Amino acid sequence: RAKVIDGKSVAKQIRYEITGEISRMKDAISIVPGLAVILVGDRKDSATYVRNKKKACEAVGITSYEECLPENSTEQEVLKLISGFNDDPSVHGILIQLPLPCHMNEENILNAVSIEKDVDGFHPLNIGRLAMRGREPLFVPCTPKGCIELLHRYRIDIKGKRAVVIGRSNIVGMPAALLLQREDATVTILHSRTKNPEEITRQADIIISAAGQPNMVRGSWIKPGAVIIDVGINPVEDAKSPRGYRLVGDICYEEACKIASAVTPVPGGVGPMTIAMLLSNTLSSAKRTHNFK
Numbered sequence: 563r564a565k566v567i568d569g570k571s572v573a574k575q576i577r578y579e580i581t582g583e584i585s586r587m588k589d590a591i592s593i594v595p596g597l598a599v600i601l602v603g604d605r606k607d608s609a610t611y612v613r614n615k616k617k618a619c620e621a622v623g624i625t626s627y628e629e630c631l632p633e634n635s636t637e638q639e640v641l642k643l644i645s646g647f648n649d650d651p652s653v654h655g656i657l658i659q660l661p662l663p664c665h666m667n668e669e670n671i672l673n674a675v676s677i678e679k680d681v682d683g684f685h686p687l688n689i690g691r692l693a694m695r696g697r698e699p700l701f702v703p704c705t706p707k708g709c710i711e712l713l714h715r716y717r718i719d720i721k722g723k724r725a726v727v728i729g730r731s732n733i734v735g736m737p738a739a740l741l742l743q744r745e746d747a748t749v750t751i752l753h754s755r756t757k758n759p760e761e762i763t764r765q766a767d768i769i770i771s772a773a774g775q776p777n778m779v780r781g782s783w784i785k786p787g788a789v790i791i792d793v794g795i796n797p798v799e800d801a802k803s804p805r806g807y808r809l810v811g812d813i814c815y816e817e818a819c820k821i822a823s824a825v826t827p828v829p830g831g832v833g834p835m836t837i838a839m840l841l842s843n844t845l846s847s848a849k850r851t852h853n854f855k
């Protein structure tokens with residue numbers, strides 16, 4: 563049976579390491595990292611994510627600054643907030659909670675974040691550098707970075723391996739494929755128009771799935787011994803659950819366990835890694851700003 567890649571415990575270990583680094587930094591130079599979060603509108607799910615990020619910051623010693631704007635705010639108002647945080651030396655990371663209300667131009671807003679504080683890694687310059695050989699982005703998007711970190715911490719070889727990424731979104735699939743390529747994997751990207759996906763996934767030594775399709779990848783899609791990283795978080799009806807639904811990944815977990823060598827569960831796999839990587843990016847930003855090794 564496949565080894566379970568325990569993202570929850572890896573993330574806990576990473577948060578422990580970050581806490582230690584922050585206290586070392588505070589003792590040495592009296593600086594603590596600061597993260598600013600901007601939330602526009604009243605989406606409940608976004609509010610929950612922001613609250614979780616704030617709690618996670620506090621737990622490791624990062625100061626968090628939160629700004630909530632109403633749904634009907636203007637792009638100018640958001641840009642003004644960003645500009646204030648760009649100039650604020652106590653802020654080392656700025657995060658714009660997505661999605662923004664549809665009357666706003668997401669590109670304009672993400673472009674306005676200083677690339678030195680772009681802890682989400684969504685600034686076009688950081689993404690561009692991620693795609694270019696010989697260039698280093700200042701920040702890498704948190705969810706795909708968390709996937710690679712899991713592979714590293716479980717000592718799973720990436721170099722020369724065949725990797726398949728399912729999904730090509732700007733926030734997960736595309737940067738995950740770029741990162742795997744930087745790690746010298748041979749990468750194929752699958753998307754909603756791909757023909758015969760099963761044939762392609764069956765050749766993969768490593769699969770990272772971020773399609774948002776519950777239980778799409780069946781056991782028969784998996785090469786024996788492959789490593790599976792499941793980013794998908796999909797609610798499915800479940801009368802037995804008190805909430806009426808439960809969360810599943812893109813991978814049929816039970817089937818994958820019988821054929822793969824290692825699999826991430828949902829929940830408890832990639833999910834907890836995303837916030838851990840955000841904290842890690844914020845710490846690196848503060849270290850870089852203050853030239854603290």
Ligand code: NAD
Nearest residue numbers: 705729730731734753754772773774793794795832833836
């Ligand atoms: P998205 O909807 O922006 O992108 C989905 C991608 O999957 C698209 O590129 C699409 O072409 C592809 N796709 C859709 N159906 C497909 C199919 N049948 N076969 C192959 N490809 C298909 O979604 P996203 O924001 O990238 O998120 C993807 C999933 O990951 C969602 O379930 C989301 O909830 C989850 N997610 C998890 C985390 C985390 O922290 N673990 C973070 C972000 C997203």
